[in-house]
Amino acid sequence: MPRFSVIVPAYKVQAYLHACLESVLGQSCPDLELIAVDDCSPDASGAIIDEFAARDTRVRAVHLPQNVGLGHARNAGLEHATGDYLIFLDSDDTLTPDALRAIADRLKETSEPDVLVYDYARTYWSGEAVRNQFAAQLTEEGPAPFRLDDRPGLLKVLMVVWNKAYRREFIEREGFAFPPGYYEDTPWTYPVLMSAETIATLDRVCVHYRQRRHGSILGTSSRKHFDIFEQYDRVFAYIDGHPELAHWRPVLFRRMADHFSTVFVRRGRLPRGSRAAFLRKARAHYRRYRTPGAPVPFRTRVRHALVRLGVHRTYRLLSLASHLEGRALKLTRSLLRTARGAMLQLHYRLQLRLPLRADRAVFSSYWGRGHGCNPGALESAFRSFAPHIRTAWIAHPEHHHTVPPATRRLRPGTAAYWTALARSKYLVNNVNFDRRLIKRPGQIMIQTQHGTPLKRMGLDLQDRPAAARDTDFAELLRSVDKWDYVLSANRHSTLVWERVFPSSYTTLEYGLPRNDVFQRATSADVTRLRQSLGIPEGTVAVLYAPTYRDYRRTQRPTLDLDRVLRHLGPRFVVLARAHHAYETPLTGAAASSSGRLIDVSGHPSIESLCLASDALITDYSSLMFDYAGLDRPIVIHADDWEAYEAARGTYFDLRAFPPGAVARSEDELIDIFATEHWRGSRSTQLRAAFRERFCPYDDGRAAKRVVRRVVLGETAGLPPFIPLAERQPVPSAAAARPVAPLTTVPPPGGPVTETL
Known part of the structure; x- marks a missing residue:
């Protein structure tokens, strides 16, 4: 059976x-x-x-x-x-x-x-x-x-x-x-x-x-839609035959009226000339089975009146009146928005005429998201190394809880927001500010960027329509001309930024401020973070963070994480971090992994997730360059490299110079972890070469260098760079804990060797 x-x-x-x-x-x-x-x-x-x-x-x-x-x-x-x-x-x-x-x-x-x-x-x-x-x-x-x-x-x-x-x-x-x-x-x-x-x-x-x-x-026009009346006759006949269910009659009566009105108002269901007959039958059923007692929401009372009265023309008049009312409200709201926008722009123009405030700095990240990334690290450094500067953070209200108490919160599009943009001396962002921003003489704009570029950026997207979409490159260059400083993590980034965002700014090749925490964190911090995320003690936590696919209309995960965990066994936990453009969580709604699949897409700090994890699985996300500074294992899942390269374009072949093992399929990924290749000697060698090329300056002092150079005006005596061999990033929880090879059944196709 x-x-x-x-x-x-x-x-x-x-x-x-x-x-x-x-x-x-x-x-x-x-x-x-x-x-x-x-x-x-x-x-x-x-x-x-x-x-x-x-x-x-x-x-x-x-x-x-x-x-x-x-x-x-x-x-x-x-x-x-x-x-x-x-x-x-x-x-x-x-x-x-x-x-x-x-x-x-x-x-x-x-x-x-x-x-x-x-x-x-x-x-x-x-x-x-x-x-x-x-x-x-x-x-x-x-x-x-x-x-x-x-x-x-x-x-x-x-x-x-x-x-x-x-x-x-x-x-x-x-x-x-x-x-x-x-x-x-x-x-x-x-x-x-x-x-x-x-x-x-x-x-x-x-x-x-x-x-x-x-x-x-149900989308076909037919008189068979009249079958709905006999179906509800059967429902009420069942209730009549089971008196113990009589208390459900009011609810069923309301559901029946809802259903009749839905069939009537849905265009294309009832053939021409049959609508009046449908309403007559609906009215007869309404009277036959009427059982008050179930509340009817106000917004559906008109539709219930349609069924009760069976008056087609009256309903059409009411619908027309409701439609006109909605159009009028929509027009009114549009006029109010336009008037408000004009008043705010007038306010902004007036603020531009007032003196610049040399002790003010305003920060933002990812179009109004929470406190974080390079601007977040710089904002904290401003308060530490230049305490005379008062800082403010631009974020939408749902992200205000991430902003430190000592920092003023600004909501995009408000009068306070425009005042801050007009009068603050320092403007810091990892994307561009509002295109209507007018750069004043004396203002200093710091473009932090948000990672090391693997994928093509800026002007290099002009021949990549899938990635560029509707980018206005002339408007992009007008924004670039407002930059005074651009942060760079390495020589590769510097060469890319200066070519794809050409202008007269100064590049600060100091490392990325957001990675400073990797050198300052302690083992106690790692333990605390793992406990806050619910990672069971003694398990290996793998952070999975895929990037955006330009060639897809809808974003969706390429890994079946539940299946991966079933093969790897109870010693592994996956922290699933969806790209902000993903429409559904990477974990879906699966429950069969017994809590070992943790959705961390809403966590405010990607740096904290990196510290809490023992290894990283990603595809083409720039997170790999930051994670390499932690000197922890990285596995690349490159199952669609050809499609990604064709649509977006990259600056080097990641498969030829990876930060660790490379899997070209889900089964290869499972095998890499099952056979310990994910943290084997070859993976360690690859990561060392990757760190040497892309992490030469991420020594925990990047933010301090930026503040002392840009705010305090120091050009000499900046903190020297600590050589890679002398750095001691905080170890992962599993670094000192041996993990025995897994004995699970290999994935379909049999075991594979580590792919480089």
């Missing part, structure tokens, strides 16, 4: 069926049977099902002699199901990787409930993925399993059959089956949830719900 019976009905889905079936058979939990039902499809869907059945014994092909519709096709699959739990999947949707393993683990944790509800994300043809807006209802906090009465908010989640796992014995005992017609999920899901003795939730996206541009059933 398999753990899961996955039932997939198919009709005219030949373009999507391969992906659907592969997503099931490729699950890391193989204990399943896949029942694929060909609903007499006129395309190649039946043949595709037979191909899968021929190559995998877990696939059972069911061919129906005539088209019976989605509900009855699912019933046909039910007749063949033998698994402990039933899972329904529409043939144009897909299971996410490791979804069944996560479901199996949650079922075990919650004592085999009758129903497990999990999450989904809508996926669009553009590549965009949007998670269910009611995901908060699927929280795993609190007692589990439970009854629907304990968590009625579950009814806010989309009432479909494919976001749940059902215990087969429960379904068979209650005699649940799907009716014919459209909206067949409705008389299944409501009775199932209301009747279940035990329910549990899984806060994880397990299904990608494809939003097709054309061809979806």
